[in-house]
Amino acid sequence: MKGRVEVRILVLVTLALVAFGLVMVYSATSAAAALGDGDPSYYLKRQGIYAVLGICGLLVASRFDFHGLRALAPGLLVFSLVLCTLVLLAPPINGARRWFTLGPAAFQPSELAKLSLAIWAAAYLARRKAPQTLGELARPVGVVAGLFCLLILAGRDLGTAIALVVMLFGLLLVSGVPLRTLGAGTALIGTMGVLAIAAEPYRRERFLSFLDPWSDPQGSGFQIIQALIGLGSGGVFGEGLGQGVQKIFYLPEAHTDMIFAIVGEELGLLGTTAVILAYAAFGYAGLRIALACKDPFGKRLAAALTILVCGQAAINLAAVLALAPLTGIPLPFVSYGGSNLVVQLASVGILLNIAANGSRARASVSDRSRGHGRARAAGAGGRGRAAGRGRRDDLRRVAGARRGAARP
Numbered sequence: 001m002k003g004r005v006e007v008r009i010l011v012l013v014t015l016a017l018v019a020f021g022l023v024m025v026y027s028a029t030s031a032a033a034a035l036g037d038g039d040p041s042y043y044l045k046r047q048g049i050y051a052v053l054g055i056c057g058l059l060v061a062s063r064f065d066f067h068g069l070r071a072l073a074p075g076l077l078v079f080s081l082v083l084c085t086l087v088l089l090a091p092p093i094n095g096a097r098r099w100f101t102l103g104p105a106a107f108q109p110s111e112l113a114k115l116s117l118a119i120w121a122a123a124y125l126a127r128r129k130a131p132q133t134l135g136e137l138a139r140p141v142g143v144v145a146g147l148f149c150l151l152i153l154a155g156r157d158l159g160t161a162i163a164l165v166v167m168l169f170g171l172l173l174v175s176g177v178p179l180r181t182l183g184a185g186t187a188l189i190g191t192m193g194v195l196a197i198a199a200e201p202y203r204r205e206r207f208l209s210f211l212d213p214w215s216d217p218q219g220s221g222f223q224i225i226q227a228l229i230g231l232g233s234g235g236v237f238g239e240g241l242g243q244g245v246q247k248i249f250y251l252p253e254a255h256t257d258m259i260f261a262i263v264g265e266e267l268g269l270l271g272t273t274a275v276i277l278a279y280a281a282f283g284y285a286g287l288r289i290a291l292a293c294k295d296p297f298g299k300r301l302a303a304a305l306t307i308l309v310c311g312q313a314a315i316n317l318a319a320v321l322a323l324a325p326l327t328g329i330p331l332p333f334v335s336y337g338g339s340n341l342v343v344q345l346a347s348v349g350i351l352l353n354i355a356a357n358g359s360r361a362r363a364s365v366s367d368r369s370r371g372h373g374r375a376r377a378a379g380a381g382g383r384g385r386a387a388g389r390g391r392r393d394d395l396r397r398v399a400g401a402r403r404g405a406a407r408p
Contacts, residue, residue, distance in 0.1 A: 006292075007355050009285040013278050014058075014348050017333035018051050018341070020275075021259075025336045028247045028255040028262045035248065043255060043336055046104075050338035054345030061349025065357055069350070070297055073120040077144070080116040083109035084151040095202075096156040099339075108339035110152050110160040114308055115343050117148060117164060121171055122300035130176035134184050137177065141168070142185070153196055158203060159327035161196075163312050165189055170307035174290070175300055210325040223258065226251040227320050231264035231272070238268030255336040257328055260320045275334070276317065283310040286351055293358030302354045305347045 025047045030040035087109050088097050099106045121141055131137040145168050149161040172182060197203040205220040213221030230246035233239065244265040247254040254262055264272045286306025293299040309332050316331045318324035330337050332344050 006285040006288045007352060009281055010289070010348065010351060010355075013282045013285070014333065014345070017275075017278055017282075018054075018345070021331075021334035021336075021341075022047055022051065023241070024259055024263060024334060025255050027242050027244070027266065028259055029336075031242075031248050046338070047336055047341070050341045051345075053338075054342040057342055057346035058349035058352075061346045062352040062356075064349075064353060066298055066301065066350055066353045067295070067357070069119050069301070070123045070126075073116075073123045076112075076116040077120040080109060080113040081148070081151070084113055084148060084155075088151070088154055098155050098157050106338065108337075110155070110157060111339040111343040113148050113152070114160070114164060114167065115305075115347060117145065118167060118171070118304040118308060118347075119301060120144070121168060122304050123297055125171065125175045126295075126297035126300055131172075132178060132181065134181055134188075137172070137181055137185055141172075156200070156202075157328065158196065159315070159329035162193075162315060162327055163308065163329055166311040166315070167304055167308040170311065171300060171304040174303045207325050210322065213322065223252050223326065224322050227258050227261040228322060230261040231321070234265040234268040234271075236269045238264070238266045238271055241266050256330055257316065257326070257335065258320060259335050260317060260331055263334075279310055279313045279332075282306070286310075289351055289355045289358070293354055295354075295358050298354045298358040302351055302358070305351055308347065309344060 022044060026041065026044040029043040032038075033040045033042060083100075087100060090097050090100055093099055093101075098110060099108050121144075124141065131141070145164060148164060152161045152164070169182065169186065172185075197207050209216060209220035209224060213224040215221060217225055226246055230244065230251060233246075234244075239245075244262055246265055247262055251258050251261060260272065260275070263275060267274075283306055286302060286309070290299050290302035290306065293302055312329050312332050315324065315327060315329045316335075319326045319329070330340050333341065
């Protein structure tokens with residue numbers, strides 16, 4: 001019964017966030033498009049198509065036994081690695097090489113890399129003892145994750161690299177890696193992150209604008225300031241759905257990274273609180289599914305996928321609220337973006353399958369053969385002990401008969 005409740009929470013929250021995202025994407029883009037003589041429903045139509053594709057992926061993934069993903073993990077990892085390498089040869093969009101474009105469609109391979117790394121790392125950690133030292137952690141999990149992060153950073157996408165690290169940190173924590181080892185790894189990754197920020201001028205500007213956005217209100221601090229203005233002007237109840245003004249040429253990327261600021265302006269504190277509670281409910285349901293799963297691989301994979309969704313949501317919300325530097329991470333299920341929406345919905349489908357099939361742990365072939373061997377040995381031992389007891393009884397009877405015959 002508990003499992004069914006958590007599944008219902010997961011499905012209802014996911015579909016509600018997707019529907020809410022469609023409404024907010026339309027609200028954030030229609031006014032600017034109408035003023036520019038464009039199609040007010042252009043982004044809504046595209047996001048609707050991605051939502052349908054994502055829901056189809058959710059249904060397929062929910063019916064595919066998650067145990068089969070363990071065998072697919074190495075292939076998915078290599079495929080994602082190849083795509084993340086090839087995208088660096090694609091033409092840049094807004095100065096970044098993150099997307100493959102085919103006509104009106106675009107695909108971001110780093111989104112698939114998140115899912116592939118989660119599946120592979122969960123499968124690897126499920127069949128081995130949790131790494132105890134930094135050296136064990138580095139081989140091969142740290143090396144593989146580091147390679148993905150380097151390729152993603154080469155495409156000027158710091159946000160996705162941060163999301164990968166957050167997901168992997170949570171997965172290692174639930175897998176039993178000691179805190180001292182995770183602390184050492186976090187310190188090392190933090191040092192590399194500082195170097196990555198220092199190496200690119202636009203990253204330095206974002207970091208410095210986070211520390212003091214008012215030092216350059218018309219430049220690097222403009223986006224953060226406009227987001228805060230939108231959130232503050234909404235008050236408790238908001239300006240009303242569709243009535244916000246920040247989206248009209250004031251707030252850059254209002255329909256993607258900054259959509260939470262539009263939610264705050266139009267729906268106020270009540271709307272933003274409802275969104276935060278929705279992600280909290282998603283995290284609760286996902287982690288309860290992970291705890292209830294008896295299969296080691298399913299348990300780790302459910303935790304990784306839940307952390308991936310909720311971790312990205314937390315980073316996005318922190319950036320919009322000026323609690324963290326801007327990283328370009330979208331708000332899951334709500335922000336405009338096809339690749340992110342499709343992959344996240346497929347991840348929910350995997351979570352649903354784990355909830356349905358995770359109560360049975362699949363033993364390996366070697367485990368089953370050892371079990372049969374123990375049963376055969378126990379049976380043979382039992383027969384040997386029974387035969388021994390029979391021979392001892394016969395000897396006792398013969399000895400008693402001889403003693404009786406010897407009496408006068």
